[in-house]
Amino acid sequence: MTMERHRRAWLAAMPLLFVVLWSTGFIGAKFGLPYAEPFTFLTVRFVLTLLLLVPLVMLLGGDWPRGPVLWGHAAVSGLLVHGAYLGGVFYGIELGMPAGLASLLVGLQPLLTAALSGPLLGERLAPRQWLGLLVGLVGVALVLGGKLDPGATLFQGFGVTALGAVVVALVGISLGTLYQKRFCAGMPLLGGTVAQYLGAGAVLGLGALMFETRTIDWTPTFLLTLGWLVLVLSISAILLLMTLIERGEASRVASLFYLVPPATALEAWWLFDERLPAISLAGMAIAIAGVVMTVRGRRASP
Template identity: 30%
Template sequence: MGLLFAAMWSSAFTSARIIVASAPPLTALALRFLLSGLIAVVLARLMGQTWRLTPAQWRATILFGICQNALYLGLNFVAMQWVEASLAAIVASTMPLLVALAGWMFLKDRPKPLALFGLVAGLAGVALIMGIRLQGGVNLVGLGFCVIGVIALTVATMSLKGALSGGNYMMIVGLQMLVGSAVLWPAGLLLEQVVVQWSVSLVLAFIYTTLVPGLAATVIWVLLVNRIGAVRAATFHFLNPFLGVAFASLLLGEALQGSDYLGVLIIATGILAVQLSRVSEKEQIRPKFGSES
């Protein structure tokens, strides 16, 4: 389940790159979230869940829908008009490092030596890749959108802490997707011309990103967290830099340099170190439902 989740999460960048090459990114993403959200809400009702959430759950749902779906994914979809899927995946994969860094800086969550090593290694890996890419003329606007997006994803991830203990996880997933869709529709209609270059690859990529990263990965994440706990499940994030780059290279033919491989290896090592330091700590309360953190 951990391998499947990591593969699904990482493959989303490649399918997104295919979509934005032929369709307006914000409008396409708004439609994706509308469909995914409605399906998730129906599944939640079939599972006996309700939309009567606690105030903390509503706050987390709205904040997560805005920060992850509208800002993180919206900015990434727009950015991938100009930057490669592999670069977007590498930037996004640093989220566990940023969560640990933010916990240290703002929540006084002092990291253990292993976690501190992971933070330094991860940031060094990012610096190595970005230094070479900047010399090669990467689009700065697209890169900036990716960076702002992963910061928004970090805020979204931290906002879910403790907010899902009341259950109704699938309902929360569906509602936060609908929140993201509601925010993205006005932006897409105001800023974009709805011109679509229809193709089989576009349709397949849209169906895939709606059903697999959007829904299936969420279900697998819930099962995984229920089986081994949120902290241990999060260790699988260390595979995301590898898999994100691999999918982009194999399916899109994106060229990679030696510095990319080395940087990805260093980032993955840093993420693994940070997550393993958490596993070594005593887990306070193993939640029945977890968050992607």
């Protein structure tokens, strides 16, 4: 009976554990970027991840994408979901955007995905979804408004380039989600992830060659951060997600993703003393409510 209780407690904690681990990705960017440029940092991360993930797929007897066409689609989706998303987030944080705010903005992905699913996939939005989109936009306006600095050009501590980089991340993961839904049906999780990391890593590596010095300060802090992002985020979190999907917990994970922005904001406050004014915190709650309304409306819509 004790073993069974422990097993049930572990299964109940797995979705929340996944979200907590996922939220630390933004914190990892904040820790590691003082020692490496963003595209260089991510290229090294993807190379190390592939060196571990490929043998893991073979050890677990996992499947690979079938045929060059599916490999190509998986690579394109990886370019969007991992390359544009992580590249934009890391570049925005490098330019001074708070990790909690970056997490909130890219956490609006369900809103943008729902808005784009109509023209791109022919899906209709329910009235509740449109209301959720409006509520989410109001929340974002409050968050950004709370960071306005009348004495600065745009935002306190970061400028329009940082905001644009995170918007690229938001658009990338939204389009990548729709692309994967449209063209990557039947893609195996682990083998498909290898193809995605190959596509993202190739483009980010090219970006590092073209725009960065590729200098890395191999400090203990950077090595620990890199190890965390590779082993915990890129490997363990994916295996945890695979287990949750196999046990039918995917919808629960999707719901708990709403907790990622406040979790990241709390972690950033504790570790880096990043503070958001009251109006921004209220805007964060309103934006999350808009995401919840949009996603739930999507499930209910015909």
